[in-house]
Amino acid sequence: MPEGPDDTVRIIPAHAPVGQGVHALSPAAPIAGSARSRGILVALILLLVVVLGGSITAWVIFAGPRPETTAAATSTGSWSPQPNAAAIAVPAEPIGIPGVVQAGLSNAPVQRSLSSRVIVPVLDEQSLLAHAAPIARLFRLRENPLVFILDFPSLDEQGAAMNRLAALVEKAGQPRDRVLDDAALARAISEAGDTAATYYYGHNYRASDIDRFFALAWRDRVTLTPGEEWLRLQHATARELVGDVDFAVLSIPGVERRVDASMRAAILHHEIGHGHFFTRPSFAAHVNRVWREVFTEAERASFRRFLSSEGYDAQLEEVMVNETMAFVAFTPDRRFFNAGMVAMDDGRLQVLRAAFLSAF
Ligand SMILES: [Zn+2]
Numbered sequence: 001m002p003e004g005p006d007d008t009v010r011i012i013p014a015h016a017p018v019g020q021g022v023h024a025l026s027p028a029a030p031i032a033g034s035a036r037s038r039g040i041l042v043a044l045i046l047l048l049v050v051v052l053g054g055s056i057t058a059w060v061i062f063a064g065p066r067p068e069t070t071a072a073a074t075s076t077g078s079w080s081p082q083p084n085a086a087a088i089a090v091p092a093e094p095i096g097i098p099g100v101v102q103a104g105l106s107n108a109p110v111q112r113s114l115s116s117r118v119i120v121p122v123l124d125e126q127s128l129l130a131h132a133a134p135i136a137r138l139f140r141l142r143e144n145p146l147v148f149i150l151d152f153p154s155l156d157e158q159g160a161a162m163n164r165l166a167a168l169v170e171k172a173g174q175p176r177d178r179v180l181d182d183a184a185l186a187r188a189i190s191e192a193g194d195t196a197a198t199y200y201y202g203h204n205y206r207a208s209d210i211d212r213f214f215a216l217a218w219r220d221r222v223t224l225t226p227g228e229e230w231l232r233l234q235h236a237t238a239r240e241l242v243g244d245v246d247f248a249v250l251s252i253p254g255v256e257r258r259v260d261a262s263m264r265a266a267i268l269h270h271e272i273g274h275g276h277f278f279t280r281p282s283f284a285a286h287v288n289r290v291w292r293e294v295f296t297e298a299e300r301a302s303f304r305r306f307l308s309s310e311g312y313d314a315q316l317e318e319v320m321v322n323e324t325m326a327f328v329a330f331t332p333d334r335r336f337f338n339a340g341m342v343a344m345d346d347g348r349l350q351v352l353r354a355a356f357l358s359a360f
Pocket residue numbers: 204270271274323326
């Protein structure tokens with residue numbers, strides 16, 4: 001480190017023996033007042049002068065600031081960075097803690113313990129329906145083990161975990177290549193005429209879409225909600241269970257003031273239809289064939305209009321096909337869907353329903 005005047009000034013107060021100099025100037029002995037021996041007094045004064053002068057000289061020579069003291073103090077007592085400071089490792093990336101999600105900090109795979117595998121119950125549709133979630137919980141569908149269901153106690157909790165993902169994947173008018181921040185998401189929900197609770201009553205996604213969502217959120221440094229962090233853990237758990245194949249993640253709300261038992265049943269059944277579409281290529285191919293070959297052009301246009309009014313992006317053809325299938329064949333509650341909503345009579349709707357379900 002370069003030495004300059006400032007270094008010297010900073011070091012002196014702590015090391016220079018200034019106090020010794022002050023003491024040396026203090027009266028060291030009573031001065032004799034006898035007039036009998038002026039010669040002795042003069043001699044004493046002369047002696048004092050000599051001793052005093054000697055002390056000053058000695059201080060200057062032996063006790064004053066010394067270059068070697070300054071150098072030593074500089075190398076050991078300075079706050080300045082030391083030459084070996086670069087050896088202290090500073091992690092360039094956050095270090096993931098197994099089993100712990102660091103909100104918005106890491107996109108590393110979540111490490112799951114073996115015990116996590118036994119806490120994902122496998123239930124059939126009726127058992128899932130009977131489950132009343134006091135807290136959000138992950139299940140696996142017995143009829144199709146590539147389908148996972150998040151059962152939320154309420155629409156509010158579902159929305160807090162799933163709405164930002166919905167906006168990215170399939171909501172009309174929203175970007176497909178970046179994740180909305182909280183303000184933009186609130187704006188999107190309000191512009192759709194919804195609340196966070198009613199943006200969707202149920203959700204369905206491919207695992208690969210959820211992977212993309214978290215990757216984009218990481219890239220865009222969007223702070224995730226606790227619900228979204230919870231979703232990330234459930235998604236990682238499901239991923240570990242099924243291995244390296246795509247799977248489906250659905251979500252449903254519990255019975256609450258806005259959702260009665262019949263609605264919950266219809267939501268679950270509707271989402272399970274999507275689960276089959278995502279995970280059974282032969283069923284997806286069949287659905288596409290029915291859409292192309294059984295539906296008329298006017299009927300397809302009618303469904304596109306209906307789905308647009310429900311907030312789905314009509315530019316996404318697969319979403320149009322998949323949702324039409326789920327509403328026609330898997331939504332047994334007329335409040336969510338009926339023939340009148342697509343300007344169709346019940347007889348024709350039954351024909352289309354039967355066509356979709358002939359794959360089972
Ligand atoms: Zn749907």
